Amino acid sequence: MDSKGSACSNPNPNPTFGPSKLMLAFRFLRALSIVHRTTPASSPTCRGRRIERAAYASMAYSAGTSRAWSRAVLRRLHHRARRRAVAPRRLSTTAGNRAEALRRLVPGGAGMDYCTLLEETADYTKCLSMQVELMQGIVDSASSNGR
Amino acid sequence: MSSRRSRISEEEINELISKLQSLLPETRRRGAGRASAAKLLQETCNYIRSLSREVDDLSDRLSALVETMDNNSAEAEIVRSLLRS
Numbered sequence: 001m002d003s004k005g006s007a008c009s010n011p012n013p014n015p016t017f018g019p020s021k022l023m024l025a026f027r028f029l030r031a032l033s034i035v036h037r038t039t040p041a042s043s044p045t046c047r048g049r050r051i052e053r054a055a056y057a058s059m060a061y062s063a064g065t066s067r068a069w070s071r072a073v074l075r076r077l078h079h080r081a082r083r084r085a086v087a088p089r090r091l092s093t094t095a096g097n098r099a100e101a102l103r104r105l106v107p108g109g110a111g112m113d114y115c116t117l118l119e120e121t122a123d124y125t126k127c128l129s130m131q132v133e134l135m136q137g138i139v140d141s142a143s144s145n146g147r
Numbered sequence: 148m149s150s151r152r153s154r155i156s157e158e159e160i161n162e163l164i165s166k167l168q169s170l171l172p173e174t175r176r177r178g179a180g181r182a183s184a185a186k187l188l189q190e191t192c193n194y195i196r197s198l199s200r201e202v203d204d205l206s207d208r209l210s211a212l213v214e215t216m217d218n219n220s221a222e223a224e225i226v227r228s229l230l231r232s
Contacts, residue, residue, distance in 0.1 A: 025225050032209065032213060045210075051206040051209050055205075055206060121167060125194065128199070132205065134225070135209065139209060142216040
């Protein structure tokens with residue numbers, strides 16, 4: 001069986017997981033400045049939530065649409081106004097219910113087969129950790145530069 | 148949806164699981180790699196949860212800092228450090 005016959009066929013030819021850190025940084029910083037400009041200073045909580053959404057949005061855009069998790073994140077963000085609690089779809093096959101906790105954590109995880117779930121988890125985890133690293137770096141740099 | 152279980156080899160699953168293990172930070176890895184798949188998935192869940200909490204927390208901190216932050220110099224600084232690493 002050659003690797004191409006794998007049920008985990010990945011449309012992304014790039015074997016490494018995760019987008020480039022630079023792309024992520026540019027996207028997120030741009031989103032941050034938009035949030036800054038468009039959110040009144042009087043609502044810091046609102047701003048915090050908008051920044052959080054910007055974090056997930058820039059992660060998802062950087063990952064592109066070849067990933068199921070990024071498509072799920074973007075769908076969720078775009079339908080935010082009409083969002084309601086989504087019960088995870090139960091797969092009818094015996095192989096489909098493994099790793100339920102993971103399925104709830106990875107965007108779009110509910111509908112994936114096990115193999116795809118593992119791949120998507122790896123990519124999502126990598127992107128999430130890069131996003132955290134980026135945000136921490138911005139906080140550190142903003143804190144140390146004084147006023 | 149037909150079950151694809153028979154076409155997915157255990158080997159491929161194990162490969163993906165060890166890739167997940169390699170993404171965990173040092174402190175979350177169980178020993179030198181013979182942890183069970185279930186344990187690794189659990190650790191991965193814990194890791195994802197903690198990363199999400201960090202995004203939440205850092206978002207709050209950033210919301211306080213954006214006021215004082217000069218976006219251009221922050222950008223320059225980040226880019227410089229990324230190009231260095």
